[in-house]
Amino acid sequence: MIILTIFSVPLIFTLVCSAAPPKMQDTSDTIIITERDNNGQVEIVLGAILVLKLEAIPGTGYSWQVMRNDPALLNPLGESIFEPKAADPQKGALGAPAYQTFRFKAQSSGTRVLELQYKRGWEEKALPMKTFRITVRIH
Numbered sequence: 001m002i003i004l005t006i007f008s009v010p011l012i013f014t015l016v017c018s019a020a021p022p023k024m025q026d027t028s029d030t031i032i033i034t035e036r037d038n039n040g041q042v043e044i045v046l047g048a049i050l051v052l053k054l055e056a057i058p059g060t061g062y063s064w065q066v067m068r069n070d071p072a073l074l075n076p077l078g079e080s081i082f083e084p085k086a087a088d089p090q091k092g093a094l095g096a097p098a099y100q101t102f103r104f105k106a107q108s109s110g111t112r113v114l115e116l117q118y119k120r121g122w123e124e125k126a127l128p129m130k131t132f133r134i135t136v137r138i139h
Contacts, residue, residue, distance in 0.1 A: 056100040068115035077103040
């Protein structure tokens with residue numbers, strides 16, 4: 001027969017509740033950066049995914065274009081995509097603000113500057129409306 005005392009119930013409760021939870025997928029391997037990180041620096045681990053979300057207005061002809069990157073260090077994962085801004089009441093409407101999202105994978109160790117310019121692709125000699133730069137350190 002098992003005799004439970006006033007002290008054994010809290011002890012059993014503590015042991016059951018302190019058991020290690022199941023291992024969840026570690027999301028620290030994905031780093032999201034935005035325009036607030038412009039002219040800053042980010043450190044990521046080898047193999048991590050860097051997600052860059054920059055504000056854009058599709059339909060104006062302007063888009064973010066990668067001007068400086070070393071794909072041997074920071075490999076682009078496909079083309080950029082446009083995602084509506086969640087809080088925008090015109091979500092998905094033509095000319096409504098959106099995020100242009102880029103994904104890169106940290107391929108090898110090193111430090112490089114990632115630079116993008118917001119401009120029209122056919123206006124080669126025109127100055128960009130905006131420039132985004134971030135120093136990426138991969139270790």
